[in-house]
Amino acid sequence: MSCRTKPSRSKDFLANPDNARQLVTGAYNKNLDYETYAFSWIGVTSITSDDADKGSTPGDNGTDKHQLDNLDFVSSSLSFNEVWKSRYGGIGRANKAIFYLDQFNIDANLKSRYIGEVKFLRALWYFDLVRCFGGVPIITTEIDINDEETVNNTVYIRKSKQETYAQIESDLVDAIDRLPLKSGYAPQDLGKVTKGAAQALLAKVYLYQEKWQQAYDMAGNVITSGEYALLGDYAQVWRQVGENKSESIFEIQATLTNGITDYTNVQGPRGNPDLGWGFNTPSESLMNAYEPGDLRKEATIIFVPSVLWDGQVAPTTLTNPRYNYKAYHSSIAEDWDNNKSVTAKNVRVLKYSDLLLIRAEAAFHIGNTGEALDRINEIRNRAGLADAGAVTLQSIWKERRLEMAMEHDRWFDLVRTGQAASAMAANGKNFIVGRHEVFPIPQEQISASGGRLAQNPGYN
Template identity: 70%
Template structure:
């Protein structure tokens, strides 16, 4: 199995810490071995390593691990905090109950993680423009970095609404620029405009998935940029643009649904036909605690036991929908790899999609840093975007066709006379526990009712966005403003 290109951070020109992020330890080097800026610019071979240093950020704890899991999944009706009643996970009990506030650590971690990634991206773009290398390689690398920057701004705008928009290399001694740019929230319309600009540029620069050599499989592609742009349009209710861009991905011939839904999130599904973009992890450079946080807790101990699928989610599936058994690990039972899930585990359900098998998948005993890739964009997501946009445009035939394509993959009967709620339901079942449910509820106006049905109180006018981290407002000297909290 090919675990694809490794993420290796390049040091030297990036030995700095941003005023608006935490320190990036993996960029620190012995000063005696550090490259000078001139050394770097005179060696075009460093270009790829420079961009790999941007990708590398995705593996960190404050990107897609515990804080992100809490904000995007535990908050929703798909999942509960899990673990044990006494283990709160710092603030995950408050996220679960929707009683969180600006001081909670998850909000600051997610903010810091994205802006640390954006900081790397801005630095990389600054130096890429100065490198004398093959133009097509330069264009491709710029496209990759702009895709990553757009992705992180998409996370930020969905989480916080108006956020600072920083798209240039920042001089950390330039207090005026920091005060006017880093510490000033921009309207979310401006943020989406930047996301669209970055992705449009990336689309023109990036190759198709099939045009990458196997060693580079997993890098950002034209299809990935088109997919993220379709999703950005969907969130802004720009139906025709979302419909068209999703159609570009579908019509590219680069992607298809896997035959077996249960395989999509296993190692066998990594970078497969259904994968559009995912975090690349290896045994020597893995994702920090994504699987560990959600692994079964008890005896034998496989993890922390957080983010357990809810009864609400379990009961929402049709009785004959195989996606339920592929998404929810039921205890007791026998897992897909033959491992026995015992009654000595603390919770009756766990997230099957985050499960890393120590028996049948790449494993070195380090459950805190696993080789499991994280899917960020999938083909089924694009089919559902196309269906939802088509419905809003009055094209119910296309909406039905795309939904029935997804249902057909798992052996479910076709729907006729499709409704918007059926599309929403299909999206929930197809993408359960994949960190979209909270955002889907908010953007479609279902959050208040869905949370009430799950025993939670969603306050309209407040909970559509998370609070700006209290720690960031303090660092800004009060220049950053707060949401309605």
């Protein structure tokens, strides 16, 4: 939510066309905030799952990460509140941008593209919210914070899960019509939201709603566009050398001067040498899930002791036996200015391999097992594995786990596929069916609403 600019100031603001670009940049930059994709997001999407443990040291709880690891979800949790606040902060920026972009006297095609970029971002944040909390308040316009009636009836009233997904779909369908292909951007605009990114996110949104034919078709649009391909070396996907390359569909863009706050620092190896806080360590369950010869294992998990890809050593003086390789930022082979808190490492949000997996899962559900097998084998071959002779839903889910390990999808995949209770039980944790499918609405937000925001079932 954001309040409107005063009329006199608005006239001056609209007189400068560069302000249109700055509004869009401001929406993108919300993804760089600590509250958006760093510690809290890592906690609720990864530490909760069977892919990862809390890590760090037994005495360092990371405020509430020990609770997340134990599935002890409480409405007072800092992490849930930061996820909520950061997404609505981004949505507020998006709404403001759309409100003013309509009024700028700039090139019509550029204006339309800007609106498409911002609508994608708004859809992405709502997708995060609906996966975490279920149905949430839907705010798509500038709201005057002094308009108590509108605030009470819009900002503080939850819509249904179905209505939330409908809003996400609406934004993405519109964005698809407005955005160019990846190849249609000038080199200086590399990393901006593309038509393929909007199609990819829409395919994922369809998958989560079990709209199998639509997920299949939309993923197919991305695959047949000729804009994307798997990188030859899986290990390079999350390194600087792989940024914005053929496998990248959408990444959070980071530079040394405008980086993602503490994403790598939170997950960096802890101990001597001190490379980070040591949280979100790959679990024994994940380690044991790989087949012999799967190249993804060594590319996903830093084993202690070992020599890292850049020649650095992970010695026995580190605190934990395993760390997240995908979050590792090299201080000697990648852009580095000795600031662990803000790094130039991009965070991958949508990858081509994700789309192949979406296509495979949707294909299986509509009876096209041949297509599903082809896509799974494409991924397996890149991982150094032999073709599978047949495919099942369980084998597709397993490939998804291994391909996307430590990439913030595992918890949501367990929930949407109904595997959460059994997977958590195998890890000695109690997933409560009917409660843990969603997280609690943050108590701070319920209090701010005067009790208007309804809590999710099973939570106080």
